[in-house]
Structure formats: structure tokens, C-alpha cells
Amino acid sequence: xxxxxxxxxxxxxxxxxxxxxxxxxxxxxxPVQVCSDCRSQEIEPFRFAGKGSVYSFSTVYNPLTQFTxxxxxxxxxxxxxxxxxxxxxLTDVKPEDVSIGMKVEMVIRKIxxxxxxxxxxxxxKFRPPxx
Amino acid sequence: xxxxxxxxxxxGIVGYGAYIPRCRxxxxxxxxxxxxxxxxxxxxxxxxxxxxxxxxxxxxxxxxAQNALLRAGISPDEIRAVYTGSESHPYAVKTTGTLxxxxxxxxxxxxxxxxxxxxxxGSEALLAGxxxxxxxxxxxxxxxxxxxxxxxxxxxxxxxxxAGAAALILGPATEAVAVLEGAYSYVTDTPDFFRxxxxxxxEHGNRFTGDPGYFKHIQASISTLMEEMQLRPExxxxxxxxxxxxxxxxKAAKTLGFxxxxxxxxxxxxxxxxxxxxxxxLGLTAVLDSAKPGDxxxxxxxxxxxxxxxxxxxxxxxILTMRDKAPDTHTYIYRTLPVDYxxxxxxxxxxxxxxx
Ligand SMILES: [Zn+2]
Numbered sequence: 001x002x003x004x005x006x007x008x009x010x011x012x013x014x015x016x017x018x019x020x021x022x023x024x025x026x027x028x029x030x031p032v033q034v035c036s037d038c039r040s041q042e043i044e045p046f047r048f049a050g051k052g053s054v055y056s057f058s059t060v061y062n063p064l065t066q067f068t069x070x071x072x073x074x075x076x077x078x079x080x081x082x083x084x085x086x087x088x089x090l091t092d093v094k095p096e097d098v099s100i101g102m103k104v105e106m107v108i109r110k111i112x113x114x115x116x117x118x119x120x121x122x123x124x125k126f127r128p129p130x131x
Numbered sequence: 132x133x134x135x136x137x138x139x140x141x142x143g144i145v146g147y148g149a150y151i152p153r154c155r156x157x158x159x160x161x162x163x164x165x166x167x168x169x170x171x172x173x174x175x176x177x178x179x180x181x182x183x184x185x186x187x188x189x190x191x192x193x194x195x196a197q198n199a200l201l202r203a204g205i206s207p208d209e210i211r212a213v214y215t216g217s218e219s220h221p222y223a224v225k226t227t228g229t230l231x232x233x234x235x236x237x238x239x240x241x242x243x244x245x246x247x248x249x250x251x252x253g254s255e256a257l258l259a260g261x262x263x264x265x266x267x268x269x270x271x272x273x274x275x276x277x278x279x280x281x282x283x284x285x286x287x288x289x290x291x292x293x294a295g296a297a298a299l300i301l302g303p304a305t306e307a308v309a310v311l312e313g314a315y316s317y318v319t320d321t322p323d324f325f326r327x328x329x330x331x332x333x334e335h336g337n338r339f340t341g342d343p344g345y346f347k348h349i350q351a352s353i354s355t356l357m358e359e360m361q362l363r364p365e366x367x368x369x370x371x372x373x374x375x376x377x378x379x380x381x382k383a384a385k386t387l388g389f390x391x392x393x394x395x396x397x398x399x400x401x402x403x404x405x406x407x408x409x410x411x412x413l414g415l416t417a418v419l420d421s422a423k424p425g426d427x428x429x430x431x432x433x434x435x436x437x438x439x440x441x442x443x444x445x446x447x448x449x450i451l452t453m454r455d456k457a458p459d460t461h462t463y464i465y466r467t468l469p470v471d472y473x474x475x476x477x478x479x480x481x482x483x484x485x486x487x
Binding site: 092108111131 | 184185186187193230234236458
């Protein structure tokens with residue numbers, strides 16, 4: 001159980017907080033220290049709205065131990081409305097109902113729970129929009 | 132002796148939100164598994180809501196609270212308290228409220244506390260929030276009633292133990308969709324239902340659940356509140372009661388002199404089961420979804436142990452412009468994924484996988 005890591009990543013996981021380059025405006029998720037386009041180090045936090053669409057996806061049947069309770073589940077590459085492409089689990093959808101281009105929205109769900117005595121990790125997943 | 136609870140500053144609900152997970156199992160399916168279907172003509176509800184594999188009190192709270200914030204239209208950092216009422220907090224020690232506050236940008240300038248009082252933890256949170264805002268200590272407070280109830284396999288509680296969340300943001304009456312006119316709380320020590328620490332499933336003292344528990348307390352809270360406020364049943368547009376099943380609130384409403392019509396909009400048990408701490412609050416969100424300005428709403432929570440909190444609200448004009456800013460309660464009620472008993476057993480952690 002990596003508690004420092006859970007704590008360090010909470011803004012990313014809870015708020016979909018990435019970064020924006022102050023000189024060329026490039027958006028990144030996860031956040032970067034140095035802009036990959038213009039090498040500027042003037043970077044500020046940027047909060048993504050949590051809307052996007054599925055670029056590609058794959059169904060997981062043989063997961064890491066901490067994800068066993070979610071099997072089968074879908075991991076997708078998601079194009080966020082603001083630009084960056086991120087990887088996230090989909091939820092509230094059957095694997096057979098997922099399609100490329102499908103609109104999705106961010107929700108906060110349990111990411112993993114390693115045992116009944118460890119910390120529970122929460123963070124973003126994506127689902128088909130509720131309305 | 133003043134028994135009515137009234138804030139010194141006029142206070143009301145400035146935002147409300149519901150969340151119900153989409154999985155459902157029918158009571159009929161449960162009956163088929165454990166009773167060979169012998170009681171299918173006499174089941175307490177049609178179906179119950181269940182959390183998905185990645186949902187719990189924290190995640191359900193967050194979506195309900197987001198909906199409340201969308202309606203309130205306030206900046207989250209203006210909220211000074213997150214009170215979460217539940218009997219299924221994911222941690223025994225570590226507050227649910229801090230996570231909600233962090234995710235929603237309410238933190239860090241806020242207090243957070245988890246409350247428990249059987250199924251009335253949510254109305255307890257509401258009362259605490261009213262206290263904070265109504266005294267002028269804070270402008271806004273959030274109260275949540277959330278649960279993901281557990282029942283021992285084959286126990287009759289399995290028919291109704293459901294999941295849901297409701298969030299209310301309390302604030303000044305001038306910004307409210309529903310202004311609080313008065314509240315009243317009534318408790319006695321009653322052994323109708325309890326769960327010891329470290330036990331997964333609750334125990335219920337059968338002979339205490341009906342008359343000495345639910346009916347005595349809920350009737351006392353409603354009738355005292357009405358007496359103190361000089362209200363008669365015909366002054367009330369909608370009555371919302373805690374709903375452990377469909378029959379109890381119907382019977383209590385009748386005894387109190389209300390018609391079944393007054394109860395209808397806020398009675399969700401047939402479709403959802405008993406959503407415990409969110410039960411009465413979700414009834415209230417459903418009523419607010421279709422309320423008219425001027426409507427007077429009476430709501431009473433009930434918690435085993437036992438007690439009942441009753442509240443009287445009057446709906447304002449602001450309801451008309453505010454309610455469409457977030458999904459309504461029925462959006463979640465109609466969003467369903469039927470599951471069988473095996474899937475249900477897996478989702479509820481009733482399958483022993485041989486781990487610790
Ligand atoms: Zn740049």
C-alpha cells in the first residue's frame with residue numbers, strides 16, 4: 001500500500017487536474033513539469049471538465065489482483081474535449097455496449113481496494129453520460 | 132417548554148441532489164432463491180437498488196453532492212460543513228466527509244463529520260446543517276444521507292436493503308428553494324435494530340420494529356411538529372416518510388390523517404427498497420423535482436435505536452429555475468440494470484473468495 005503515492009496523485013485522480021503551458025497553452029494530462037512542445041517550464045495546473053469520447057478500448061479479463069472485483073472491465077483511450085488523450089477505466093457499461101466515438105463523462109469511483117484493512121483508492125473513471 | 136426547533140436566521144435548502152446506483156434485483160428473485168417463491172404475492176417491495184462493484188458511500192455521495200452544487204450555483208468553497216449521515220461509511224475510522232470535500236473543492240476551509248443514527252443519519256445531518264446556518268455561524272452547509280445497506284443472506288432484510296444518496300445544501304432563506312418553517316426531534320432508547328462494531332450484518336428485534344419502533348417515533352415526530360406549528364393535514368401538499376418498505380409509510384400516513392395522494396410523490400420504496408439514511412431525503416428530492424411554489428412539505432426520517440426528525444418546508448419560486456440544472460431523482464430511478472442473485476451476491480461481497 002503506497003500511501004504517499006495515493007496522497008500525491010489525489011488532484012489528478014479526484015479532479016482530473018493536469019497542466020497547461022503558460023507560453024504555448026498546450027494542455028497535458030497527467031501534468032508535466034516541462035512542456036513537451038516548447039520546452040517551457042512555466043506550467044500551471046489545469047482542470048479538465050471530464051467530458052470526452054472513446055478513441056479505442058480493450059476488455060480486461062486477467063487483471064492485476066487489486067482489480068479482480070471489477071472483471072470484466074473496459075480500459076479505454078479517451079479523447080478529452082479539451083484535447084489530451086488519456087487512459088481510464090469505463091464503468092456502468094457492459095463491454096459489448098462500448099463503441100469507438102462513444103461519448104463519456106467522468107465519475108469518481110473506487111479504483112482499487114487491496115484488502116479489507118488497507119486504504120481504498122478513489123479516482124476518475126468514465127461512463128456514458130447520464131442525460 | 133419550547134419543543135419546536137427553529138433557527139434564529141431564516142434557513143432553507145438552496146440546492147439538492149440525488150444519486151441512485153443502477154443495479155437492481157427483484158424481491159421475487161430473492162424469494163425464489165431462499166423461499167422457493169412461496170411469498171411472492173406478499174413481498175415488501177418490487178426491487179432494490181444496489182451499488183456497482185466500484186461504488187460505495189463515498190462515490191454515491193459525490194454524485195449526489197455534485198447535483199446539489201449544480202442546482203445551488205454557489206462556489207463549493209463557500210460551504211463550511213460536510214455532514215454525512217450513513218450506517219455504511221467505508222472506513223470505521225477515517226471520515227467520509229473529507230473525501231467528498233476534497234473531490235468537490237469544498238476543502239480545506241470546512242468542517243466535516245460523519246453521523247450515524249440508523250436510517251435517520253441523513254435527517255440528523257440535515258438538522259446539524261440547519262443549526263450551523265440558522266445560527267449565522269456559516270452561510271452554507273451540506274448534509275448528506277447515504278447508504279449501501281447490508282443484510283445477511285436469507286434474512287428478510289435482504290428484500291429491502293438498498294443503496295442511494297441524497298445531498299442537501301442549506302443556506303439563507305433568501306436563496307432557498309424550500310424554506311424551513313420548523314423541525315422537531317424525538318428519541319427513545321429502543322432495541323429494534325442494531326449492529327455491533329466489526330459485524331457485517333445487523334440484528335433486528337422483530338417485536339420492536341413496527342409499533343414501538345417506526346410507528347411510535349414517526350407518529351410522535353410528525354404529530355408534535357404539526358401541533359406546535361398549528362398545522363392540519365390539509366395544509367400539507369406532500370408528506371415524505373422514511374420508507375423501510377411500502378406498507379409502513381402508508382399505514383403511518385393514514386393514522387396521522389393524511390391521504391395516500393399526499394404520500395405518493397415521495398414514496399419510492401416499491402422501486403428502490405429501503406435506501407436507509409437516504410430514504411426520506413430521496414423522497415424529498417423527488418417531491419422537490421415536481422413541487423410548486425407555496426407547497427408545504429412535511430418530511431420525517433426514522434432511525435432504529437430509535438428516533439425520528441420531522442421537518443416542515445415551504446417551497447419558493449426559485450424551485451422553477453433551479454431544478455432542471457441537474458438530473459432529477461427519476462432519471463436515476465429509471466436508469467436500471469437488472470441483476471440475478473449470483474451477480475447480487477458478488478456485488479454485495481457475499482461470496483467468500485477465500486481471502487483474509
Ligand atoms: Zn509549451
